[in-house]
Amino acid sequence: MQLQASIKVGSIFPGRNPRSYFDPSEMAELEESVKSKGVLQAILLRPRDVGRYEIVAGERRWRAAKKVFGDDYEIPALIRDLDDGEADEAALIENVQRANMSPTEEAEAAAKILGRCQGDRDEAARRLGWSRSTLDKRLALMNCSEKVRKALSERRIQLGHAELLAVVTRERQDAVLERLLSQSVLPTVVQFRGQLEQISRSLGSAIFDKGECAGCQHNSGNQQALFGEAISAGHCTHGACYDAKTEAVLEAKRVSLSDDYPTTRIVRPGENFTLLRLVADGDTGVGEEQAKACRACKNFGAAVSGVPGKLGNVYPDLCFDAACNAKKVALRIKAEKDKHKPETESAKEAGKKSGAATKQAAKAEAKVQDSQKVRDYRLEVWRKTLRRELMVDREKNLTVLIALSLSGNARHISDSKLTKALGSLMGQEYASFSLKTDEAARVVSMADEAIRDKMLMGLAASAADGVEEKTLVQLLKYLEIDIARHWKLCEDFLKLLTKSEIEAVCDEIGLKSSMGGAFAKAMSGKKDELIKLLLKVGSFTYEGKVPRSMRYSAE
Missing domain, CATH: 3.90.1530.30 (Conserved hypothetical protein from pyrococcus furiosus pfu- 392566-001, ParB domain)
Structure with missing residues (x-):
C-alpha cells in the first residue's frame, strides 16, 4: 500500500x-x-x-x-x-x-x-x-x-583516514586517533598510511607460524638492525605476505569446522548483522524445541573471526539467517504471551481441547531449512517408496494413473523406462524413441497377459520419477504411505549430515538418550567413526524411527 x-x-x-x-x-x-x-x-x-x-x-x-x-x-x-x-x-x-x-x-x-x-x-x-x-x-x-x-x-x-584505522585493533585506534588530531596540520591519507604501516601488522599478534619471519628482510626488527632507522621491532612491512598467511590460517580453521556444522564462514568487519548466537532462552531465545531443531538447519553453523583484534577466534552455535531467527523469537514470545492470557468463558468452555491445540501448535513451530543434499536424498527416497507401493497395489496404481491423466501429469510417464522394461520382460532390446506407434502396438500384442499387466502397472510407477515434488507429496499423503516401512536410519543418510545435524536427528528419534553418556564420547570423535557407532546401538530399535527431515508430512 x-x-x-x-x-x-x-x-x-x-x-x-x-x-x-x-x-x-x-x-x-x-x-x-x-x-x-x-x-x-x-x-x-x-x-x-x-x-x-x-x-x-x-x-x-x-x-x-x-x-x-x-x-x-x-x-x-x-x-x-x-x-x-x-x-x-x-x-x-x-x-x-x-x-x-x-x-x-x-x-x-x-x-x-x-x-x-x-x-x-x-x-x-x-x-x-x-x-x-x-x-x-x-x-x-x-x-x-x-x-x-x-x-x-x-x-x-577524512574517509581514507578511517579506512586505514579500521585495520588497526580497536584497542589502539583511539590512541592513534588522538595523536592524529593533535597534529597542527592533519596528515594526508598517503602520509598517514606510511605511519600506520609501521604498526598495523604486528608479528606478536600474528596467528600464523612465524618461523619464516625470523630472517625475513620485511621484518622491521631486521630492518632496524640493517639501516638503524627508528622502527619498533616486531612488525611486518610486507602487507601482501602477512595478509596471505593470515588468510590461509583462517581458511584452514573454517574447513576444520565443516564436518561439525552445515555452515562455516570467515566473518569480516560489518557482518555483525549476518549472524546471531542461537539460544533457547532470554530476550533473543527461540524456545527449547526450536533451538534443538535449529541444529539441523542449513543456516546453523560456526564463524571464524576475520576482524582485527579477534583474528582466528572461533564462535560456535550460530544462526546465519537473521530474518528467520527474528521470526522464531517472535513466535516464542507470542506463544508465551498466549500461554499466560487469562481464560475467557469461551476458552474455559473449550477446556482441554484448547490446551491440546496449543501444544500441537507449539510443536508445529519447530521448523528448519534442510540442506540441499538432504532435500535431494529424501526426494529420491520418496520416489522409490511411491514406485514400490504402486507396483504391489493394483487398486492404488489404477487410481494414481487416472489421477495423473486428469491433472495433466501423464506427461511424466517415461517412455524410455517403459521401453527398457518391456525389452527386459520380452527378452529383447528396444532403443528408446525407435518404435513407431504401430510397431509398439505389435510388440505389445505379442506379449502375454502377465507382461502386459506389469507394463500397465509400470505406467504410474514410472511417473513417480518425473512429477514435481509438490505433486509427489500430494500422492504420498493421499495414499497414506508410511515411510517407516521403506526406510530407516542408514549410513548414506548420515554421511550427508554434519555432526550438529547428526546430533539433532539422534536427539529427535531418541537415539541420543538411548546411548546415554556414550553419545557425548562418540560425538567427540571423527564423523566416520561416529556414524559406525550410531548404527550399531544394541539397545535401540531403528525400525519405525523416521526424523522430521525425511517425513513428507513436514512439507
Missing part, C-alpha cells in the same frame, strides 16, 4: 534513521530554503499507531519544517506499509542517493541490509546501487571504534 498525503508535522516522529549526525550549517541552509519555499519533496512515512506516523526517509526536511513552521504545518508525504527491514533499506537508499550522509552512517545501515541478504555481499550491493568495492569499504568501517566513527561523521578526519 502507498498513499500520497499531507500530514501534520506534530503527527510524525523520527524512526530508524541511519543518519545520526546533522551538520549545523547544512541544516541552517535547509531551514532557509524551507522558510522561503516550503517542503517540496515528499518524505517517506510508515503508519504506526492510529493517526501517528514514523519517518522512514526525510528526517532533515521534517526537522526543518518543524523548526520553521511548527507542529501544525502539513508536510507532503508518501505513506507506505513497511516492516523494520524494509524501512531500514528504504532509509539507507534514500539517504545515500541524496548524498551528504556520513560513511559511518552508511556502513551501519549497510551492515543491516547485508544481514537481510544472509551475508550475500553481491546482493546487498545490488540493492543499494553500489559497486561491490564500495560496499566492502563501507563494511570495513564497522571495525572502527566509536571515537573514530564520530570523528568521521563530524568531518574531523
Whole structure:
C-alpha cells in the first residue's frame, strides 16, 4: 500500500534513521530554503499507531519544517506499509542517493541490509546501487571504534583516514586517533598510511607460524638492525605476505569446522548483522524445541573471526539467517504471551481441547531449512517408496494413473523406462524413441497377459520419477504411505549430515538418550567413526524411527 498525503508535522516522529549526525550549517541552509519555499519533496512515512506516523526517509526536511513552521504545518508525504527491514533499506537508499550522509552512517545501515541478504555481499550491493568495492569499504568501517566513527561523521578526519584505522585493533585506534588530531596540520591519507604501516601488522599478534619471519628482510626488527632507522621491532612491512598467511590460517580453521556444522564462514568487519548466537532462552531465545531443531538447519553453523583484534577466534552455535531467527523469537514470545492470557468463558468452555491445540501448535513451530543434499536424498527416497507401493497395489496404481491423466501429469510417464522394461520382460532390446506407434502396438500384442499387466502397472510407477515434488507429496499423503516401512536410519543418510545435524536427528528419534553418556564420547570423535557407532546401538530399535527431515508430512 502507498498513499500520497499531507500530514501534520506534530503527527510524525523520527524512526530508524541511519543518519545520526546533522551538520549545523547544512541544516541552517535547509531551514532557509524551507522558510522561503516550503517542503517540496515528499518524505517517506510508515503508519504506526492510529493517526501517528514514523519517518522512514526525510528526517532533515521534517526537522526543518518543524523548526520553521511548527507542529501544525502539513508536510507532503508518501505513506507506505513497511516492516523494520524494509524501512531500514528504504532509509539507507534514500539517504545515500541524496548524498551528504556520513560513511559511518552508511556502513551501519549497510551492515543491516547485508544481514537481510544472509551475508550475500553481491546482493546487498545490488540493492543499494553500489559497486561491490564500495560496499566492502563501507563494511570495513564497522571495525572502527566509536571515537573514530564520530570523528568521521563530524568531518574531523577524512574517509581514507578511517579506512586505514579500521585495520588497526580497536584497542589502539583511539590512541592513534588522538595523536592524529593533535597534529597542527592533519596528515594526508598517503602520509598517514606510511605511519600506520609501521604498526598495523604486528608479528606478536600474528596467528600464523612465524618461523619464516625470523630472517625475513620485511621484518622491521631486521630492518632496524640493517639501516638503524627508528622502527619498533616486531612488525611486518610486507602487507601482501602477512595478509596471505593470515588468510590461509583462517581458511584452514573454517574447513576444520565443516564436518561439525552445515555452515562455516570467515566473518569480516560489518557482518555483525549476518549472524546471531542461537539460544533457547532470554530476550533473543527461540524456545527449547526450536533451538534443538535449529541444529539441523542449513543456516546453523560456526564463524571464524576475520576482524582485527579477534583474528582466528572461533564462535560456535550460530544462526546465519537473521530474518528467520527474528521470526522464531517472535513466535516464542507470542506463544508465551498466549500461554499466560487469562481464560475467557469461551476458552474455559473449550477446556482441554484448547490446551491440546496449543501444544500441537507449539510443536508445529519447530521448523528448519534442510540442506540441499538432504532435500535431494529424501526426494529420491520418496520416489522409490511411491514406485514400490504402486507396483504391489493394483487398486492404488489404477487410481494414481487416472489421477495423473486428469491433472495433466501423464506427461511424466517415461517412455524410455517403459521401453527398457518391456525389452527386459520380452527378452529383447528396444532403443528408446525407435518404435513407431504401430510397431509398439505389435510388440505389445505379442506379449502375454502377465507382461502386459506389469507394463500397465509400470505406467504410474514410472511417473513417480518425473512429477514435481509438490505433486509427489500430494500422492504420498493421499495414499497414506508410511515411510517407516521403506526406510530407516542408514549410513548414506548420515554421511550427508554434519555432526550438529547428526546430533539433532539422534536427539529427535531418541537415539541420543538411548546411548546415554556414550553419545557425548562418540560425538567427540571423527564423523566416520561416529556414524559406525550410531548404527550399531544394541539397545535401540531403528525400525519405525523416521526424523522430521525425511517425513513428507513436514512439507
